Amino acid sequence: MSLIDKVKAAGVVGAGGAGFPTHVKLGAQVEWYIANGAECEPLMHKDRELMTHFAPEIVGGLLLAAESTRSRPAIGVKRKNKTAIAALKDAIKKSDVQLYYFDDYYPAGDEYEIVHTITGRLIPPQGLPLDVGCVVNNVETLYNIYNADRGLPVTETFMTITGCVQKPVTTWAPIGMRVIDVLDLAGGTTIDDFAIMESGLMMGKYVQNIDQPVTKTTGGLIVLPREHNLISRYTKTxxxxxxxxxxxxxxxxxxxxxxxxxxxxxxxxxxxxxxxxxxxxxxxxxxxxxxxxxxxxxxxxxxxxxxxxxxxxxxxxxxxxxxxxxxxxxxxxxxxxxxxxxxxxxxPVKQLMTRLGVHRYEAEAAYVQMKVQPAVVRIPLKQHIGAAAEPVVKKGETVHKGQLLAQIPPGQLGATIHASMTGRVSAIENDMIIIEA
Ligand code: SF4
Ligand code: SF4
Known part of the structure; x- marks a missing residue:
């Protein structure tokens, strides 16, 4: 099986953005394969923590992707993230991966910006990195490529849970877990009247429904007081x-x-x-x-x-x-x-945090390995760009963690979906597969 087929079978999509199916990017012939670790959303630390604790896997995925596309591997990382840099330096020994350092400004991780800083190339208006011979993947996507090569599908998402929570933390959460349950991984909230932003304060989304599931593209949850100025701005019509x-x-x-x-x-x-x-x-x-x-x-x-x-x-x-x-x-x-x-x-991100009024919520949110066992997961059939996946399981069926739940419709752009825990399919409704433990 080629790397492209393995990545397609594992349901890997861009973890840092809209969820573009990664196997399509791997089909390109380019000159640069860039790992984007220049995380710039205020309060979010999941890329730093992933690079610190899983550098060999990220570099492994990058080398596989660079080999598949016959390109030069590079990693963009913030200068301030010393532990991540040390881990990456160790992991790239004896390889041709180059590190590129970014100052702490927003939006350093924008792909137009990262391509320009690393290669000096400017993507044409409304173009893609591909137009100037580059592919850009978030570091979590590369971690998932590494796993895909070993036959492991995407079943968890790496995320920072921070803001008004007891113990800000970065960890893995099963895909499909309810937002409100994920907050418990950080010890729950410190206030009763709160609102939640998903995946960032700048480009993230205001969470309308605390029962909604986390998906392959969820990078974090930030809890703020409901009366916070940012929340009132995000809730205007x-x-x-x-x-x-x-x-x-x-x-x-x-x-x-x-x-x-x-x-x-x-x-x-x-x-x-x-x-x-x-x-x-x-x-x-x-x-x-x-x-x-x-x-x-x-x-x-x-x-x-x-x-x-x-x-x-x-x-x-x-x-x-x-x-x-x-x-x-x-x-x-x-x-x-x-x-x-x-x-x-x-x-500068620090200045941005002051302007947003979130400086006091800045926390280390270090990685903690957890054994997470939700009672139920609601797994959306569309967590990516392209067509929704088509279920290949039926209501009442017992499924095991990692089992294929839904396939890409023939001839369409999309991504496969897998069970994030072992259990029984209790319903297939509202474009979701619901599994109860
Ligand atoms: S959101 Fe505003 S600042 Fe950002 S690219 Fe668009 S116009 Fe420019
Ligand atoms: S007031 Fe100034 S900064 Fe604000 S939207 Fe108008 S032109 Fe832009």
Whole structure:
């Protein structure tokens, strides 16, 4: 079996983002295979902990992937993560893997940024790393590639559980475990009236339902007081955000001046997108095209704007609306040239945490190995980009941890799904397979 087939069979998807099926990336012929360990979401430490405790596996996965794609292996890591660097240095001995060091700024882990820093190449507008001969994988994805080569499917996700919890921790959680149960791995919450952000404060999601399952792409849970300013910002409706933007944006353009994609040389100008909110009649055709190269990093909304407006959300809506009327393709300048002041306008993560009002929640959240045995898991059939997987098990069937539950539909992009614990399939409903212990 080739590495691509093993990775496909194991259901490996991008662990650090939207969950792109990894076997597809492994089919490319590129010059660089880059491990992304430049974690930059405030309060999140899962990549640091994974590199510290599982460096041989990550490097093993990277070497397999680099061999499969005939490319140069490289790892991007933050200079501040000394324990991770020491473990990686040990693991790359006698290999040709190169380490590249990043300062502690946001968003150092953006793939356009990481490709540029490591290779000097600039991905074309709306392009992929592949367009400049690179593949970028999160370090957890490489850990999963290593396991896939040994016949082990993806059944757990590595995550930091932090914020208002008794003992902030980083650990493995079975896929499909309820968010509220995962919080118990950190000793439970320290407050009664809390809200949860999944996978980060900047690019993560507000958790609407504490019974929802964690998936292959869940990188962490951050518990905050419900009255925290960030939570009130994440729970505004689009209409509220538009109305505030319409009345309060003074066109100062700070959002653009600090936009990482703008500074990297792409024509993203959120202040001009905000102007569209000023038109009295809404409609997709009234959006300009200055949001189309936005990566939704959130710096404009959560850091740059002195009025606490929502330029990121305006950009997201603009991109969505323009795509819906067939105008989503970038037709502007193809040339990309970094802004001369780029290096001086980086946003240090510490400064970002102060702006977000989360400095006091910063915690070590070191890795602890745990034996986690949930009573029930609800495993979504779609945890990835592409088509939902099709069940190959039936209600009432006994399944074992690691057993195939759902297959990729023939001829489609997707990922396989496996049982994260041994038990009985009690239901297959709402695009989930439910297993009871
Ligand atoms: S930073 Fe805020 S106020 Fe200034 S242009 Fe951008 S959205 Fe408007
Ligand atoms: S979210 Fe804002 S800061 Fe980030 S890329 Fe988009 S426009 Fe730029």
């Amino acid at each position: 689009q209409k509220q955000m538009d109305r505030i933007g319409h009345s309060a944006c003074d066109q100062c353009s700070y959002c653009t001046e600090l936009c990482p994609r703008y500074l990297l040389g792409y024509d993203v100008q959120p202040h001009l997108v905000m102007r569209s909110l000023g038109f009295s009649r809404p409609g997709a055709e009234l959006w300009n095209t200055y949001a189309q190269l936005c990566c939704q990093c959130g710096l404009c909304t959560l850091y740059a704007c002195p009025e606490a407006l929502y330029p990121r959300e305006a950009c997201v809506k603009s991109m969505h609306d323009l795509r819906a009327i067939g105008r989503g393709k970038w037709e502007g300048a193809r040339e990309v040239r970094p802004h001369p002041t780029k290096a001086f306008r980086r946003v």
